Amino acid sequence: MKRICVYLGSNPGFDPAYAEATKALGLELAKRKLGLVYGGSDVGLMGLLANTCLEAGGEIIGVIPELLVEKEVAHNGLTEQHVVNSMHERKQLMADLSDGFIALPGGIGTLEEFFEVLTWNH
Numbered sequence: 001m002k003r004i005c006v007y008l009g010s011n012p013g014f015d016p017a018y019a020e021a022t023k024a025l026g027l028e029l030a031k032r033k034l035g036l037v038y039g040g041s042d043v044g045l046m047g048l049l050a051n052t053c054l055e056a057g058g059e060i061i062g063v064i065p066e067l068l069v070e071k072e073v074a075h076n077g078l079t080e081q082h083v084v085n086s087m088h089e090r091k092q093l094m095a096d097l098s099d100g101f102i103a104l105p106g107g108i109g110t111l112e113e114f115f116e117v118l119t120w121n122h
Helices: 016-031 044-055 087-096 108-120
Strands: 003-007 035-038 060-065 080-084 100-103
Touching (some): 003 108, 016 035, 016 044, 060 087, 080 087, 087 108
Parallel strands (some): 060 080
C-alpha cells in the first residue's frame, strides 16, 4: 500500500475532536510513509490534513475541479496538485491514485464520494 485517499470536509466542523482526529491521521500517514490523496483544498479539515502531513514530511496529492479552485481555495504547496474538469473526473483520479480509502467528518459531498468509491470496489 502506497497511498491513502481521505474524504473529508472543506470546513472545520463544530466539534474540536474533528480537528484532533484529522491531525492524528495526517501525522500517522507521514510516519508510515503513506502518501495522501485528497480533495486539494487549503481550507477546513482538508487544509488541516494536508498541512499536518506536509509539516511531517509526507507526500500529498490534491485533486480539485476547476470550478472549486477558488471556492475551496486550492492548496498551492502540495507535492502534486491536479486540477480536473468535473467532480466525476476528480473522483475517478482520486480512486486511480489510491490503494485505500478513509472518510473523516464532512458533509454530503464527503459521504457521496466515499460511497461511490465503495460501490466501485464492491
